[in-house]
């Protein structure tokens with residue numbers, strides 16, 4: 177079946193569909209509404225953060241054909257806000273409505289082994305790794321690593337879930353067992369200097385615009401802080417943009433793509449990709465002339481990607497349920513800081529590890545911003 181394409185850019189008043197109703201869908205919807213588009217969210221839950229700010233909501237599971245058909249009827253173009261939507265649902269939708277990103281790219285991003293094979297096939301930098309489908313493969317795979325490795329489930333891992341650092345083949349075998357003997361990847365442990373990500377947008381005309389490189393710091397496997405521009409040499413910034421650009425072109429990608437990488441001794445290796453806006457791109461909402469969500473709307477609507485400029489250095493930090501549940505958490509304190517832009521996702525319940533919002537701090541000096549954050553968190 178031929179995939180439906182846009183004949184011309186969509187004008188204000190058109191309806192954009194999004195699969196998934198979380199915070200990324202919410203910020204997409206807010207950007208779309210600013211540009212005069214209506215949004216229809218497909219999500220099974222009644223209290224979806226995205227549906228709360230959108231004109232239309234189809235309450236259905238992501239593989240429910242009747243629900244998908246109702247979404248297609250109402251939309252002029254459709255995208256996704258998370259990678260675990262079945263690629264077949266995207267294929268079904270694109271028989272009648274233009275869909276981006278391409279279902280094949282989403283399918284690759286859903287499985288760490290498919291990702292790594294794609295990187296290798298396209299000569300993109302990737303760390304030593306091996307696919308594990310049965311316990312018998314672990315000994316020889318571990319022998320190829322440097323003595324320390326990370327076993328990860330191939331699918332459905334996020335925020336450090338479904339992964340275990342292992343110092344021996346026996347530990348890796350125990351982790352494989354604990355994950356329920358499902359397809360995994362064993363990766364060499366990277367003693368990285370820092371983690372970075374590129375968020376870029378590619379439009380239907382093939383133009384690519386990358387946002388400035390982000391330096392990412394994680395805590396308990398969850399993104400904690402983003403520092404932009406990343407504190408790495410210009411050569412590393414350029415290399416990272418080149419790698420992400422080559423990847424987007426190799427996938428014939430349309431939409432917003434995030435590429436997470438490790439920097440180790442000045443060399444880059446790709447960790448994983450996200451076929452959608454990314455938490456590490458949230459700083460763009462306040463620090464740049466266009467946000468990653470503006471670019472998502474533009475690419476979906478058939479508009480050219482906008483040239484991006486960062487006005488000021490930024491540090492973004494995530495507001496997790498953990499902080500909001502603390503007795504001394506004070507919204508007022510947060511809202512009283514100069515140049516702190518607080519974004520709240522409208523989730524009904526704060527839970528440990530749950531992303532409830534984020535704060536973009538802007539200022540002339542990154543070191544001052546980091547000092548401010550230390551003060552805020554104590």
Ligand code: AMP
Pocket residue numbers: 303326333334335336337363364365366367368371394397436447448
């Ligand atoms: P991921 O879910 O793959 O993004 O992994 C979550 C975090 O675990 C990463 O951001 C890194 O901090 C760490 N991590 C993942 N893979 C490796 C690796 N191969 N070597 C070292 N640290 C890793």
